[in-house]
Amino acid sequence: MDNPKYRKRANLRDVAKLANVSVATVSRVLNSPDSVAEKTKAVVNAAITELRFVPSAAARAINSGRSRVVGALVPTLDHAIFARYLAALEQKLSEYRLSLVVATTNGDASVEALKAQTLVDIGAEGLIVSGITHEPELFELIERCQLPAVATSYFDPDFLLPTIGYDNAGAGRIALEYLLSLGHSAIAVVHGSLTSNDRTLARLEGLEGHDTARMSFFEADLSIEDGCEAANKILSLEDRPTAILCLSDVLATGVLYELKRQEVAVPDDISVIGIDDLPGSAHTFPALTTVHLPVVRMGHATATAISEWIENGKRPSERLFETDLVIRESTRARTGI
Amino acid sequence: MDNPKYRKRANLRDVAKLANVSVATVSRVLNSPDSVAEKTKAVVNAAITELRFVPSAAARAINSGRSRVVGALVPTLDHAIFARYLAALEQKLSEYRLSLVVATTNGDASVEALKAQTLVDIGAEGLIVSGITHEPELFELIERCQLPAVATSYFDPDFLLPTIGYDNAGAGRIALEYLLSLGHSAIAVVHGSLTSNDRTLARLEGLEGHDTARMSFFEADLSIEDGCEAANKILSLEDRPTAILCLSDVLATGVLYELKRQEVAVPDDISVIGIDDLPGSAHTFPALTTVHLPVVRMGHATATAISEWIENGKRPSERLFETDLVIRESTRARTGI
DNA sequence: ACAAGCTATGTAACTAGTTACATATGGCGG
DNA sequence: CCGCCATATGTAACTAGTTACATAGCTTGT
Known part of the structure; x- marks a missing residue:
């Protein structure tokens, strides 16, 4: 049991003892090697290697406070x-x-x-x-x-x-105003969960102030699948909107997918806009217009x-x-x- | 300067002094509160609150070794x-x-x-x-x-x-063998960088053992854009392959995009297969056949x-x-x- | 009533480093 | 040849917790 091989990790004192120097010297070898004589340094380093000494991060942290x-x-x-x-x-x-x-x-x-x-x-x-x-x-x-x-x-x-x-409100507003500037007024909004997601909430708030009478809202989980589902609901609306504003590109990706699957032409029949500008958003069909978040x-x-x-x-x-x-x-x- | 407000963070000893107990008692309040009398606990907790004491993670780590x-x-x-x-x-x-x-x-x-x-x-x-x-x-x-x-x-x-x-080799093999089983033999392989990426290397190795005479290889960075580029090169080949094996879905996504852009029918004209099974891979056009990595x-x-x-x-x-x-x-x- | 035993608390020694200060050694100038 | 100074090293006190062991004080049983 006393076999050093089975002993616990070596510490500074062990190294100091083996190298026949003080703990301060070992510490110096570690932290300001220039202030230690070459010969001493060699002895200490040999001891460090022999004992497989690795300084304790916790002990260092306690001293540096970092x-x-x-x-x-x-x-x-x-x-x-x-x-x-x-x-x-x-x-x-x-x-x-x-x-x-x-x-x-x-x-x-x-x-x-x-x-x-x-x-x-x-x-x-x-x-x-x-x-x-x-x-x-x-x-x-x-x-x-x-x-x-x-x-x-x-x-x-x-x-x-x-x-x-x-x-976030601004991002929502930019997307909405772009759609409005294109002449869209019947707009479906697909957004993520509202519980404890203030980013989504803010994006929604950004849509206020404009005439929301012709806007309808669809909540979905942030997944492509749920975007598809939302699109599905939108398409079955009596009064089909001319544009879909997705508050997240993931949802927009799902919406685009479902629209394509159901052979609704984008942007001819329906315009779709997102928010995020994910890596893949430039490579959807058609390529997604979106609001870039830096x-x-x-x-x-x-x-x-x-x-x-x-x-x-x-x-x-x-x-x-x-x-x-x-x-x-x-x-x-x-x-x- | 002696104003406690400007003093550095309080420690266990400060709390002990203020609460008129020993450091051990404060430590107990923190770690085994049941072993401390209610009254004492209250005094100690009051001191902790007053001094805004937060135990040092480093000091705990040094003791626990964790x-x-x-x-x-x-x-x-x-x-x-x-x-x-x-x-x-x-x-x-x-x-x-x-x-x-x-x-x-x-x-x-x-x-x-x-x-x-x-x-x-x-x-x-x-x-x-x-x-x-x-x-x-x-x-x-x-x-x-x-x-x-x-x-x-x-x-x-x-x-x-x-x-x-x-x-990884197996994943490559599965993809290749599926293409072979579909009758493809002229196959373009699009893979990521080979420098220090052993996963890619292994996937490539998985393709060995089959007749590679009719296989051509294209290296690309792991991005949709580079997948597009690779597809572009493949399409300009004299002897156009009937299938493209992408060793990563990101590349496959780019390849699919470019094929679509150039109006090459997938899978009618060219089959495309990936490896990864990313969240978006089920929602490309057409949906990507791939090897799922768990x-x-x-x-x-x-x-x-x-x-x-x-x-x-x-x-x-x-x-x-x-x-x-x-x-x-x-x-x-x-x-x- | 007194010993036993339990609970609550305190003392001091640990954990593993860093570092201020003290000291020893050696070289060099006067 | 002595003192000064620089360099190298050592001692011991810090950092901030945990914990083994000791002990004080109270309850309980006989």
Whole structure:
């Protein structure tokens, strides 16, 4: 049992003992090797190798007060818009030598609060959340821990946390106004779930103010299948709309698919517009007109903001990214009266 | 300066002092509250609240020897197959109360080795890598830290690390044999980059053993655009193939798009088959025949395996998941001779 | 009434590093 | 040849928790 092979992991003291130096010297070999004599360094490194010494991350963290980890809470990873956002976020964070812990919430605010606690428990130095609708527990946690936290995918200068995002209402409005400018007035709107999805809610709000008398609304889960289903319902409407506004490209993809399946011509018979501008959206049939959400730039900006906050204590100011209309083949001016 | 408001974060000792109890009691209130008298608990909790005390994750980790973090190294997040895999992984890991740190490598083995070191530096207790091609540094790191590590998206019972994945060569073979069974022999193969992508390599290997005289190969980046481009090249071939085998659905999506754009009938003129079975693949035109990769089950199994390894020291055995052919609309028996 | 036993709490030694400060050694200038 | 200074190293006190063990105080049984 005393066989060193079976002993637990070696620590600094073990290395120091074997190398016949003090713990300080070993620590120096690790952190400021230039201040150690070559000969000593060699002896210490030999001991390190022999004992297979690996410094404990926790012990280092306790001294530096740093974990170099930030947590992101997103509804899901299994959706291109979040995956792309997190990809950009991770890439930039790693430039700041920060690691990204991803926690998914399924859009459930209480799961979010729970997972936020988990992130604090592992020592996350910063938090990134999606949207502005959260449980009070989340805010209490952030306040109690004095945790740098930003809300993304949403813009609201008055929000408790700095928001780094785009104008969801504006994106909805841009899509609607484009359809209106093409002469459409009978418009079906297909949107995602309204429970705890403030982005969808905001996009819907963006549609207000215009004459909604000729608009009908269809709720669907964010999947191609549910987009198909929504299209199906729309097609069976007595008063068939001339345009379909989807608040998410995934839904638009399903809608386009179903319209094609039922041989409804897009954009001749019905125009379709989305919001997101996913990688695949340029390659649907017909290519989808949509509102581009700049998630990559948002990811980079979020990484920079949270990093500066953590390193320099500089709370970032909110940041608004423009969304822009990408006109492709799925929309056209309404013909006839 | 002595104003407590400006003092640094409170620690256990501060709480103990304020509550007039010992540090042990405060620790007990936190970890085994039942063993503390109600009255004491109340006093301690009041002190905790007053001082806004939040226990240090690092200090806990140093004692428990646990960080409850595992790291995953993937080529990219911005691809549905990895995003879906990580989604499944994260979901299951969180059931085991483990958090997931994601690091992307861009398919670069030296970036991977570097980021693996970062993961160790933040105290990751386990590592999940993609495929079996890695820098020696990565293996040394794993060996030196005695780190539980599994390789996924690949199956090889003889590999140094336990592999939890599917048979890439088999997936390629299944796709090819299906095309052959339909009477196709002039087949164009569109594949991703061969540099440091052993999955692609293995899929290609799966095509060997059959008569490759009538097969032509096209390398493309894993994007719809590059799939389009590849299709373009294939269509300009003198001896146009009757089937296109794409080693990834993303490429197949691009190929289908370009074929449609150029008004080549699928599957009448050309059959197209993919590998992956992405969410969107059932909704292309025509719906894509493909080989389903069970990434969700693989994610769950990986989470369970790494968790057991970490908790109980039980090195998992390798695990093979079946891939299966999903026949949809993009393939058909070759007509004429 | 007193010992036994249980509950609640405290003391101090751990976990594994970093680092301020003290000290030893050696080279070089005066 | 001595003192000064720089370089290299050591000592011990930190970081912030957990926990084994000791003990105080109260209840209960005989």
